[in-house]
Amino acid sequence: METLLSSLALISCAVALVYAWRILNWVWLRPRKLEKILRQQGFKGNSYKLFFGDFNEMKTMTKEAKSKPMTFSHEIVPRVSPSILKTVENYVVMRKEEGYLSFKKNRPSVSWKRFARFTSRDRGFCRPRRDGIVREVELSVLGIVNKRMKAIKAGETAGDDLLGLLLESNLKEIEQHGNKFGMSLKEVIEECKLFYFAGQETTSTLLVWTMILLSKHKDWQDRARDEVLQLFGRDKPDYQELNHLKIVSMIFHEVLRLYPPGVILNRITMKESTLGKVTLPAGVQLLMPAVLLHHDRKIWGDDAEEFKPERFSEGVSKATQGQLVYFPFGWGPRICLGQSFAMLEAKLAMAMILQHYSFELSPSYSHAPATVITLQPQHGAHLILRKL
Numbered sequence: 001m002e003t004l005l006s007s008l009a010l011i012s013c014a015v016a017l018v019y020a021w022r023i024l025n026w027v028w029l030r031p032r033k034l035e036k037i038l039r040q041q042g043f044k045g046n047s048y049k050l051f052f053g054d055f056n057e058m059k060t061m062t063k064e065a066k067s068k069p070m071t072f073s074h075e076i077v078p079r080v081s082p083s084i085l086k087t088v089e090n091y092v093v094m095r096k097e098e099g100y101l102s103f104k105k106n107r108p109s110v111s112w113k114r115f116a117r118f119t120s121r122d123r124g125f126c127r128p129r130r131d132g133i134v135r136e137v138e139l140s141v142l143g144i145v146n147k148r149m150k151a152i153k154a155g156e157t158a159g160d161d162l163l164g165l166l167l168e169s170n171l172k173e174i175e176q177h178g179n180k181f182g183m184s185l186k187e188v189i190e191e192c193k194l195f196y197f198a199g200q201e202t203t204s205t206l207l208v209w210t211m212i213l214l215s216k217h218k219d220w221q222d223r224a225r226d227e228v229l230q231l232f233g234r235d236k237p238d239y240q241e242l243n244h245l246k247i248v249s250m251i252f253h254e255v256l257r258l259y260p261p262g263v264i265l266n267r268i269t270m271k272e273s274t275l276g277k278v279t280l281p282a283g284v285q286l287l288m289p290a291v292l293l294h295h296d297r298k299i300w301g302d303d304a305e306e307f308k309p310e311r312f313s314e315g316v317s318k319a320t321q322g323q324l325v326y327f328p329f330g331w332g333p334r335i336c337l338g339q340s341f342a343m344l345e346a347k348l349a350m351a352m353i354l355q356h357y358s359f360e361l362s363p364s365y366s367h368a369p370a371t372v373i374t375l376q377p378q379h380g381a382h383l384i385l386r387k388l
């Protein structure tokens with residue numbers, strides 16, 4: 001009996017030690033190891049702090065930035081990404097001086113091709129999970145998918161919307177090639193979530209900022225309306241013709257530059273990876289702050305903070321001089337799947353609004369761009385629409 005008890009005690013101690021080691025490794029040893037590897041390569045920044053890192057400081061800065069609206073200007077970075085801006089100002093300059101990140105003609109030394117590969121999840125990167133709301137959303141989508149599957153199995157049509165097409169093609173794939181092929185229920189749910197969030201929020205955000213900016217820049221609103229009326233008159237815009245809306249396209253590009261719906265793209269290295277001269281161990285979170293590059297005077301010139309759609313008059317690559325400095329739709333293999341659709345949808349909506357309404361900012365509008373997943377006007381977009 002005594003031997004049994006001491007064996008049990010020994011096993012319990014061993015298990016407790018293993019867990020203690022794991023926790024120690026998770027909260028302290030591993031982060032410190034990552035920090036050491038990054039510092040050895042010239043990275044600077046705050047030292048690792050237990051549990052929260054810089055989170056509390058970031059939270060305070062964001063809260064402070066969001067506490068009051070700003071005067072109307074497009075210099076939104078200090079309000080939208082105060083902590084990232086501070087980090088870049090404090091540390092990137094230093095690294096540049098040390099020649100670590102060499103800039104040639106304002107062009108980051110990392111090439112397009114490398115950036116594209118780097119933004120690919122296929123090469124071992126994935127987006128950080130936001131667990132909080134996942135469960136609730138999944139259950140809600142599961143309900144919709146199950147209902148539709150039931151209908152399909154009962155012989156009803158799948159429906160001609162995206163979910164119907166997805167389920168129908170998936171069932172065909174499984175019928176033809178067996179269960180190993182096709183998507184699992186979990187994958188179907190993930191696709192639905194992705195399309196909803198990726199497609200809905202982003203395009204509506206683009207439209208909202210476009211209306212705010214065209215309210216402020218009435219000359220561009222008039223030019224856009226002239227173009228729309230010339231092309232379609234008062235008729236319903238023709239889908240094929242939407243691509244001829246040049247002024248509207250330029251306006252959208254400029255709105256997406258100044259107010260990109262996704263201000264920062266995230267990745268986590270799942271395995272050791274190289275980017276330029278930098279070797280990143282697994283477990284490093286990378287932020288690609290589109291909003292900072294989009295507002296950078298070194299890239300766009302002294303008028304970077306001005307609304308000037310004419311900079312896109314000869315297309316995006318001319319405006320960026322071939323540099324990878326403008327990515328409202330991401331870049332590389334994971335570039336937005338709905339990019340063309342989004343532009344078409346936004347053009348259709350904008351054309352119809354311009355045909356029938358003129359709009360201006362209400363005196364109650366306060367300019368307060370802030371991120372709530374996407375970049376939103378924090379206190380709403382108070383607009384006055386007048387029927388034409």
Ligand code: HEM
Pocket residue numbers: 119127194195198199200202203206260261262265266327328329330331333334335336337338339341342
């Ligand atoms: C103005 C509108 C839009 C903007 C600014 C936008 C922006 C983006 C960005 C920045 C990414 C890449 C995210 C990353 O790399 O982490 C992305 C991915 C994606 N977007 Fe969009 N998006 C828009 C509209 C849409 C629409 C309308 C759809 C669908 C109908 C859509 C579907 C997707 C999908 C499926 C992905 C993931 C692609 C992949 O991971 O392979 N997006 N979008």
